[in-house]
Amino acid sequence: MNGNILECITEQYHSLTRSGKKLADFIFANTSTTQYLSISTLAEQSGVSEASITRFCHGLGLSGYNDFKLALAKADYVTDLGDPSHSPETITSEDSLNNIFHKLHASNILSLNETLELIDERNVEKAVDLLSEADRVFCFGQGGSMVMAMEAWARFSTASSRFIHIEDSHMQAMNIALATSKDVILFFSYSGSTKDMEDIMNIAKKQGIPIILITHFSKSRAAEFADVILLCGYNESPLQSGSVAAKVGQLFLIECLFYVFCKRNPELFAAARSATAEAIARKLL
Template structure:
């Protein structure tokens, strides 16, 4: 699936009625875009040229021309089978084989779709910020706190000073004591988790570099962060969405960790060996 189509599907429910008309037309007939002028797209979608331009800017393009070129390239690489691919939900009475296949498919698809929309420039900026930081905070509540804890565990192993608290009050307390050059990472798929927003807001006020890991599009958290790392996953009825969004976000944490370790390979290798030896000594014999 193309990155632009994924982005539109992620944001469509947050668009204005006129923007939604443009988005719906693109989703239904993406192959027509390469042959349409901005005026023709506006007419066919029942909107205006200004609305089309606004949609393009929401998607990160300077204007319709750039968007048109990008989506034309996407369509060229899309296979017919790919166009029909959809996330699948777990249904009552499903066989065990069906559940195994559906959940595994959703998890793999969330990683593939995230790869289509994630910004390599944003990853590079996040890695640089983490490398130079004296302290790193990871904020998340509920399922997102599991991801934050995983990040803390990984970066602690290469001797980074990292915190991840499940208590929102402790998250804010830690954020208040960050300094310029430190890093705070907000993890929230929706991008509007109140406790996580309050923590990253305090970190921003402390002049730390702020990073978000959310679904694609504008959200309270992504709007105030310096660097945004977007993921893509479905939200479907039996919480499969929460499962695959967690996998996509964990994958981003793995990418950040591996990139930081690679940049500081000799140092990271030594610290990883130290922690490995220490843990082996603790094993019951």
């Protein structure tokens, strides 16, 4: 596809199917918000099937829905620094340093507030039940979400040795192929829609391994595999991939899980945290 995606849709509009026109109408009316939607949410809100959306994307010469969202984000008005312009937290090169700092602060606070509103106590309890009873907990993610998986592993490693982090997706698949239903996967995926994620989860389901998913989209592809879903706040544009604000909400969820986990057996985990702190203290100057 060459040029602006909205112009391409306009040019092809009269040759689209009935569902294609229905989808196009929704996109034209909701250009700014569509780029933040998962394919399942777009299907639900526009009234067409996910298959119709995929065919629509291919008809525009795109590889799939994620490629479409990126093209749509580029077509929407963006600042000279590449961020979407329709948010009050958007930063431009004209902002003073003080304005930049305040806008970033506002973004992070927004992420925390939205995540707090989305927290379901029952799901947190279910997640901690799985973490507490597991022989091993595999902390997984890919790309920016891999960083969050590492954060979870590092945090929980101060209280328990059962948490494991593996970066490489091939090694993740190999380990899950040998895991059992007594193990658990704590999976981080903001979008909930990646090929490596789906590969891992398919293997996990065959092995009967419970999956705890931390994501932004409750109806993403990953959510179909998950036993427990915890939602993080903040709408991240495809052009903002890897934003700190999106990670802040996930860090907050990690901390919530950690303290509820330790609350189950306070004396045991207090002793473990003391032991790990002493071990690290010896390395400090």
